[in-house]
Amino acid sequence: MSTSLSRPRRRTGLVVAVVAPLLLLPVLVPLRDRLNLASDVALFLVVVVASALVGGLVPALVAAFLCATVLNFFFTAPFHEFAVRDGNNVVALVAFVVVAVMVAWVVDLAARRAKAAAAAAEIEAADRLRTALLAAVGHDLRTPLAAAKASVSGLRSPGLVLPAEDRDELLATADRSLDRLTGLVENLLDMSRLQVGAMPVHLRPVALGDVLARALDDLGVAPRGVLLDVPDDLPDVLADAGLLERVLVNLVANSQRFSPPGRPALVSAAVMGAGIELLVIDHGPGIAATDEERIFLPFQRLGDTDTTTGIGLGLALARGLTEAMGGTLLPRETPGGGLTMALTLPVSQEVGP
Template structure:
């Protein structure tokens, strides 16, 4: 009888069905000599419709049965009995019950269709995700794997004599390809853990400059490849340093990819002027930027807007960066860089008492 409506909605519907009809009695009984039965039926029908809209067929039937009983007992002659003395009254009461059932059924069907539509949307989204993942696996993951396989095969080949320099070059190629493959797989696993809520987060007081230094070390940036503007007296923030390190490394790597050679990315940290109790980290590039309409799309998995020439990633960097930022109770938003480019702003809460 409850259809596809939630238990909470059905309970509320039954509450309306039971409580509302008696509430009408003190209003309508003094007026029964001036109102005909049709008017009383319409008012009780409003209660049935309310119960149906809230709880579906079951509450509508309860409201209809209770309403019909009250109508017969209080508003049909002879009063205060369950006899119906006129055929017209019988017809009105039957119509009352039929309308109650129809309205409740319509609400129940609407709820079922809404749930089916939501399920279909989820399936469609999952299918798109699977298709994107298969595309990524078919190219981006296979490319470094093929490079590593070719390098190892060259090293094992007995048909070609390799010099020490050639061997070193093949080993370096294989090592780089496997590093890229490892990074891609780790990003996929981290994103899946984030979506499943299974990524461990350890929040504690953290020195931002230390996390940033480790992130740049992991990237292996050359001198002047990134310009830093981090005050020595910057207060500690509350975050997970390991996850924040991944966020900053992803953002700096993305900025380096698009920044022109003569204008390296800028990483600036400061206490937020307009949001007390927070610190902002700005990762600034002067590249082509991202149109305002696309600024949220860049955080979707497998998106590489304006990066058609890049073949070494599957578009997870920014999606992972935002997910990790939110996991450590921070916020990551894009802003246009004055003069052209894109600025990623990470907002983090200050350590209490800092």
């Protein structure tokens, strides 16, 4: 008989079905003169319900059979015989068996429906994710690819003589577009690895300042494009240098995107207890308190009206990579308006040579 419950739960349900009636016996037999059969039936029905809730249909049927047998042998006259003298007791026992079987069937049916609903919700979530991914790929990946293609096609056009400045501009456009395309594809691949638990993480002592410098170089941040307040004597953090660089790139890029002109993003760091807290601060529009967790969902671009800036994976990927390294990433409101991303990583306990 198929069932929607796991094997350990079915085994536990069988244990309840067999042991519970035996435990009730020494309690109820001395009270046989004070409790009527209706009370005994109600108590044994609880055993059947418990067996059904724990183990499903089969344990509940076993409990119903054992409880009916115990009721007949110990609680209906003549005692200690498989016979029933009073017709009312026959009705009570038959009703007990019918109700017990119905309860077992209803509980098992509810478990099957719950499993089917969970499967349907999983499929619906996968469909939503697939739709969002297709929408993102349909525009955000195609845009830099089209720009690179147009630039290269212009450079290869036969009979078209371009001034050196125009050729350099086309090459620069192609280079920027391909860099964007590479970043988007890497984010998609890393997110898929995180979701299936296949992201390799190599934790070791890492100098936060060095990783931050590489991240800013990757972004091509102009002088004063980001303000830094990172002490030189910070202890090393325990992290994967490559993954931490990806986290910082995504956080700083997101902060720059929303920073108003003349108010660059600020990156600060300080020791907080057994960890180091790095803050990426902007003075942009910020987010509503109700959206603080939504911004970490894939394909979310809350308040971002520039649809060519990415596919909404930056913060989702940043949190996933951070948690894979044993850290935390939380949003805060910037005093005076804006968003602050607080990245916390444990301090390395290894002492350098």
